[in-house]
Amino acid sequence: MSNEFRNAFSGFRQELLDGVRASVQSRSDDAAFEERVIGIENATSAMLELNVEEDKIIQMLQKYWDLRLSEAKMLIERQKSE
Incomplete structure (x- = not known):
């Protein structure tokens, strides 16, 4: 094999x-x-189940x-409907 071919093949391999x-x-x-979303959903469900005020959950x-309002x-709302 020529060096040119080896260099071209090596570049292809790397890509x-x-x-x-x-x-x-x-x-x-x-x-x-x-996994992060599932954790947030579970925490929200748990707080709702414990009757934590919605403002406090928010x-x-x-x-x-770091969720937006x-x-x-x-x-x-989604967790309450499930």
């Missing part, structure tokens, strides 16, 4: 490897995000999970 790594990282990021969601309200 392929980088693509695989990026794909794996993306799936890992998606899984971490899903404060907790904003403080500990609209996100917190939507989450509470």
Whole structure:
């Protein structure tokens, strides 16, 4: 094999490897995000079950999970309907 061919193939191999790594990282990021959402939903359900005032739940969601007011309200409504 010529050096030119080896260099071209080596570059292709590296691009392929980088693509695989990026794909794996993306799936890992998606899984971490899903796990975070499940944790927030569970905490919200638990607070509702304990009859914590909705304003207090919203404060907790904003403080500990950095949710926006609209996100917190939507989450509470969704958890109440389940």
